[in-house]
Amino acid sequence: MKTIQRIGLFTFLGGFAAFLCLLTVGQYTLTDNILKTNLKAEHYAVLQPSLKNMVGKTYTDQFSFVADFNAPINALNDGYRAKQEWSKVIYDKYAFAVAKASSGGFAWSWWFLVSFGLAVVGALTYILPTTRWLPGIKNNGVFREAATSRGWVGISVGVFLVLFYVVLYFSPEYITNWVLLVDPISKALSGNAATQWFLYGFLYCLCVVIMGIRMLIKYRHSPYQMLRTGSVMFFQLAIAFILPELLLRFNLPYFDFKNMWPLDYDFFFDYNLNTLLASGKIGIFMLGWGIALFVVGVPIMTYFFGKRWYCSWVCGCGGLAETLGDPFRQLSNKTLKVWKIERYLIHFVLAFAVIMTSLVLYTYFTGRSSVLFLDSYSVRSWYGFYVGAIFSGVVGTGFYPVMGNRVWCRFGCPLAAYLGLVQKYQSRFRITTNGGQCISCGNCSTYCEMGIDVRAYAQRGQDIVRSSCVGCGVCSSVCPRGVLNLENADPKSRVLLAPNYPLGHSAVKL
Amino acid sequence: MAKSIVIIGNGISGITTARHIRKLDDTCRITVISGETPHFFSRTALMYVYMGHLKFEHTKPYEDWFWAKNRIDLVQGWVTEFDFNQQKIAVNGQSNSVIEYDTLVLALGSKPNFYDWPGQDLRGVQGLYSKQDLDTMERDTAGVTHGVIVGGGLIGIEMAEMLRSRGIGVTFLVRESSFWNNVLPAQESVLINEHIAQHHVDLRLGSELSEILPGQNGRVGAVVTKDGETIDCQFVGLTVGVSPNVSVFKNQNNTLLGTLEIDRGILVDAFLQTNQPHVYAVGDCVQHRMPPPGRRAVEQIWYTGRIMGETLAQTLCGKPTAYQPGVFFNSAKFFDIEYQTYGDLPAQLPAGCATFYWDKPGKNTAVRINYDQASGAVLGMNAFGIRQRHEVWDGWIAQKKTIQHVLQHLPEANFDPEFFKQHEGEIIGQFNAQTGSRLAVKSKKGLARMFS
Numbered sequence: 002m003k004t005i006q007r008i009g010l011f012t013f014l015g016g017f018a019a020f021l022c023l024l025t026v027g028q029y030t031l032t033d034n035i036l037k038t039n040l041k042a043e044h045y046a047v048l049q050p051s052l053k054n055m056v057g058k059t060y061t062d063q064f065s066f067v068a069d070f071n072a073p074i075n076a077l078n079d080g081y082r083a084k085q086e087w088s089k090v091i092y093d094k095y096a097f098a099v100a101k102a103s104s105g106g107f108a109w110s111w112w113f114l115v116s117f118g119l120a121v122v123g124a125l126t127y128i129l130p131t132t133r134w135l136p137g138i139k140n141n142g143v144f145r146e147a148a149t150s151r152g153w154v155g156i157s158v159g160v161f162l163v164l165f166y167v168v169l170y171f172s173p174e175y176i177t178n179w180v181l182l183v184d185p186i187s188k189a190l191s192g193n194a195a196t197q198w199f200l201y202g203f204l205y206c207l208c209v210v211i212m213g214i215r216m217l218i219k220y221r222h223s224p225y226q227m228l229r230t231g232s233v234m235f236f237q238l239a240i241a242f243i244l245p246e247l248l249l250r251f252n253l254p255y256f257d258f259k260n261m262w263p264l265d266y267d268f269f270f271d272y273n274l275n276t277l278l279a280s281g282k283i284g285i286f287m288l289g290w291g292i293a294l295f296v297v298g299v300p301i302m303t304y305f306f307g308k309r310w311y312c313s314w315v316c317g318c319g320g321l322a323e324t325l326g327d328p329f330r331q332l333s334n335k336t337l338k339v340w341k342i343e344r345y346l347i348h349f350v351l352a353f354a355v356i357m358t359s360l361v362l363y364t365y366f367t368g369r370s371s372v373l374f375l376d377s378y379s380v381r382s383w384y385g386f387y388v389g390a391i392f393s394g395v396v397g398t399g400f401y402p403v404m405g406n407r408v409w410c411r412f413g414c415p416l417a418a419y420l421g422l423v424q425k426y427q428s429r430f431r432i433t434t435n436g437g438q439c440i441s442c443g444n445c446s447t448y449c450e451m452g453i454d455v456r457a458y459a460q461r462g463q464d465i466v467r468s469s470c471v472g473c474g475v476c477s478s479v480c481p482r483g484v485l486n487l488e489n490a491d492p493k494s495r496v497l498l499a500p501n502y503p504l505g506h507s508a509v510k511l
Numbered sequence: 512m513a514k515s516i517v518i519i520g521n522g523i524s525g526i527t528t529a530r531h532i533r534k535l536d537d538t539c540r541i542t543v544i545s546g547e548t549p550h551f552f553s554r555t556a557l558m559y560v561y562m563g564h565l566k567f568e569h570t571k572p573y574e575d576w577f578w579a580k581n582r583i584d585l586v587q588g589w590v591t592e593f594d595f596n597q598q599k600i601a602v603n604g605q606s607n608s609v610i611e612y613d614t615l616v617l618a619l620g621s622k623p624n625f626y627d628w629p630g631q632d633l634r635g636v637q638g639l640y641s642k643q644d645l646d647t648m649e650r651d652t653a654g655v656t657h658g659v660i661v662g663g664g665l666i667g668i669e670m671a672e673m674l675r676s677r678g679i680g681v682t683f684l685v686r687e688s689s690f691w692n693n694v695l696p697a698q699e700s701v702l703i704n705e706h707i708a709q710h711h712v713d714l715r716l717g718s719e720l721s722e723i724l725p726g727q728n729g730r731v732g733a734v735v736t737k738d739g740e741t742i743d744c745q746f747v748g749l750t751v752g753v754s755p756n757v758s759v760f761k762n763q764n765n766t767l768l769g770t771l772e773i774d775r776g777i778l779v780d781a782f783l784q785t786n787q788p789h790v791y792a793v794g795d796c797v798q799h800r801m802p803p804p805g806r807r808a809v810e811q812i813w814y815t816g817r818i819m820g821e822t823l824a825q826t827l828c829g830k831p832t833a834y835q836p837g838v839f840f841n842s843a844k845f846f847d848i849e850y851q852t853y854g855d856l857p858a859q860l861p862a863g864c865a866t867f868y869w870d871k872p873g874k875n876t877a878v879r880i881n882y883d884q885a886s887g888a889v890l891g892m893n894a895f896g897i898r899q900r901h902e903v904w905d906g907w908i909a910q911k912k913t914i915q916h917v918l919q920h921l922p923e924a925n926f927d928p929e930f931f932k933q934h935e936g937e938i939i940g941q942f943n944a945q946t947g948s949r950l951a952v953k954s955k956k957g958l959a960r961m962f963s
């Protein structure tokens with residue numbers, strides 16, 4: 002079994018290496034046609050003379066290609082800025098589209114097979130043999146492995162993820178080969194060429210599915226965990242990835258029916274509203290659905306089931322955290338100090354999201370962009386940069402192997418903050434603790450991805466009612482004494498104050 | 512000056528005493544002295560550290576700042592001198608100091624039994640009780656391929672699981688004819704035997720240790736059983752029970768002024784007081800002079816330690832309270848099988864008592880309920896692979912509910928997570944078939960039902 006797993010691991014690494022190597026192969030040749038189709042006419046006119054030399058020249062790496070392509074644009078912009086001709090400055094980011102169109106010369110199907118094929122086969126070869134372990138909690142070696150205890154493997158994975166997100170958000174022109182790799186899939190689904198976001202969605206689904214299979218095997222003794230994992234796999238694959246692409250194919254707006262404001266922070270941005278409003282009845286329906294989800298859906302569903310109905314059953318970020326991120330859940334910090342930081346930070350982001358959206362809507366309806374001392378366009382681009390890209394992506398996922406798998410959900414997600422307020426003050430949900438049975442072993446706290454010190458409640462016989470709890474149920478699964486249970490009942494029956502003594506004394510109450 | 516309460520031992524019983532005193536009395540001085548570790552940790556979690564589920568720091572139920580914040584002074588060191596007449600003790604360790612007390616609480620815990628087997632001092636032979644034991648086990652099992660565990664109790668099976676988690680082969684010598692059958696009735700015991708074997712442990716029932724043979728470099732090389740069989744191994748876990756840790760009072764080198772009455776453990780009355788004024792004892796080290804009805808004089812489990820601590824704190828804070836544990840409860844995990852027990856359920860069925868047993872073959876799931884033959888009142892239950900709600904069973908047993916009532920309302924006690932398969936219908940069906948009754952399940956699983 003160990004040997005099979007080792008073969009799987011090396012096969013996976015081979016596929017991963019091929020995936021990385023792909024960025025170094027192929028060639029880039031710019032044609033006049035590419036410039037014409039990708040550049041705005043006025044930009045084509047001013048740039049064509051200086052890009053003339055590049056046309057027809059074959060580059061063997063994307064770095065020099067991108068450098069040569071960007072140089073004249075930067076030079077031109079510098080000139081405009083010097084002359085204070087602000088309106089002429091070129092803000093469009095052409096490099097990605099142009100580099101992608103200019104790239105060619107590698108055998109698509111072969112690379113697809115070698116990179117994704119080997120990686121998937123290898124990963125499954127690593128994962129499937131674990132079915133031979135008897136069902137039950139098997140966290141053996143979690144704190145002894147370099148991957149899951151902030152060792153060199155974990156740190157390397159973290160560094161890779163951070164770099165990946167930085168390039169994806171800020172310099173996608175360097176990963177055009179990866180995007181080309183999934184082009185045929187995108188064309189098959191929506192009919193359009195792939196963007197870096199399609200690539201991201203594809204990789205995301207791949208991780209959720211493969212690591213979801215791992216999760217299904219790991220928790221095959223727990224129907225709760227299996228259903229929940231199946232649910233996030235379904236919502237990510239079908240609702241978040243495939244359905245929106247198919248909508249495009251039928252000339253309908255790209256729409257993720259399970260995404261929700263304020264997590265989906267650009268829902269009220271002018272371009273989204275305009276697209277929806279211009280798409281007839283279905284567009285209006287989508288608009289109504291998106292609003293109903295957070296106005297009606299959140300309070301009702303959270304009242305009955307707690308925020309888990311979304312965070313650990315439906316949400317895409319949650320889906321990744323519960324599958325790809327599961328091996329890192331024990332790395333979240335459980336101290337009181339960090340809990341304090343968490344509360345400040347997440348409610349700050351919620352306030353930021355609300356203010357940003359209000360400004361955006363104000364601008365949308367009045368056409369005026371400045372309110373008091375704030376400019377709605379700047380506020381929304383700050384939000385997009387600091388929260389949308391840096392916090393939720395680079396830090397949120399890149400730091401999985403260092404700070405646990407729910408960094409974003411715990412410290413940053415404004416929707417989680419909103420769901421959490423409902424869960425804390427208006428919900429039937431709680432985690433019940435079983436009388437006096439707790440032995441304070443600490444498994445529950447350690448494996449809580451949200452950093453809740455579950456044991457602190459369990460050992461005093463107090464219910465766990467915390468706004469951050471996403472209801473993943475892992476505390477209940479890992480508890481060796483059957484102490485914890487996720488339950489819904491009359492909110493008044495929640496044990497909010499610890500009893501003086503946990504159950505154990507005879508009828509004479511101390 | 513504020514009253515000074517000194518507690519020796521920072522395990523669950525000593526620490527519970529300290530915490531509850533602080534809750535009830537804001538002014539007294541509380542000092543906790545302990546030799547093993549600077550801070551309280553959960554002894555029951557030691558196995559998870561070895562298996563890599565946890566790091567040692569995760570076993571500490573309170574963050575390190577907690578103690579200063581609650582003005583509980585911690586001293587790390589061993590107490591070796593007691594002067595009960597002058598109310599003083601001396602700590603030998605980093606701080607060689609004499610500490611005076613107004614009240615002294617002994618919470619010394621247990622120590623593993625060793626029966627003077629030849630070879631028990633070889634390297635690689637040990638029990639498992641303390642943090643130091645964990646550290647030696649970590650050190651002495653590195654590179655080991657086979658270990659022998661002696662003694663079929665809860666710590667023995669934990670040690671077997673620990674070794675298996677690192678792929679180390681295990682031979683498990685159990686003196687009894689079936690695992691833990693002095694506590695578990697035969698059917699449950701067999702269920703666990705089979706599960707142990709599923710985990711590739713070589714379980715030897717009815718087998719006793721005779722001697723331990725040296726290997727190389729002062730390490731263990733093999734064990735010999737009473738049947739004369741030699742089993743090669745590089746590690747031996749001795750887990751033949753624990754005894755109250757009263758060695759400090761028996762060590763000739765230690766000074767003892769005034770006497771402390773000790774039998775197997777430190778003898779205490781109903782208020783947990785020893786024969787010395789101002790000296791009390793709680794937890795594993797205690798032997799009750801008059802144990803509560805139906806309970807043993809020495810009951811070394813986590814929960815009783817905690818309950819004693821809670822009780823003693825009341826007494827020390829001006830509300831004299833007798834030790835009155837409620838309906839007995841306990842729990843354990845045998846590899847993958849969770850076990851909970853409530854009330855009184857001895858291995859041998861007492862006279863006048865009836866029993867009902869249900870299990871799901873191959874699923875490691877079983878329930879046993881004992882009840883009074885005459886009145887039908889339930890007396891105790893064992894659950895394997897099904898979680899049960901403590902509060903519900905506590906109520907049923909305390910209120911002497913009948914077996915019929917209990918079976919009809921069994922789903923109320925179901926504490927399994929959502930979507931788990933429920934067995935109550937099958938259980939009651941089997942009871943009907945066996946007794947000719949026609950009971951039907953009357954309630955549903957879930958918290959809501961408890962309040963209606």
Ligand SMILES: Cc1cc2nc3c(=O)[nH]c(=O)nc-3n(C[C@H](O)[C@H](O)[C@H](O)COP(=O)(O)OP(=O)(O)OC[C@H]3O[C@@H](n4cnc5c(N)ncnc54)[C@H](O)[C@@H]3O)c2cc1C
Pocket residue numbers: 440519520521522523524525544545546547548554555556557558588589590591618619620621639640641666669756759793794795796811812813814816841842843
């Ligand atoms: C591996 C293992 C698993 C267990 N699992 C379970 C379980 O699942 N469920 C359950 O109910 N029970 C379990 N137990 C039993 C349970 O842990 C004990 O009953 C409980 O910890 C006893 O607590 P205590 O406070 O009485 O003593 P202890 O926890 O032993 O604390 C006593 C402390 O006092 C210190 N001390 C002693 N003498 C001196 C001295 N002279 N000077 C200074 N310090 C001193 C000791 O070093 C020790 O740190 C388990 C025990 C072990 C070893």
Ligand code: SF4
Pocket residue numbers: 438439440441442443444445446455456459460479480481482483484485
């Ligand atoms: S895992 Fe269970 S027994 Fe351990 S501390 Fe948490 S609730 Fe208590």
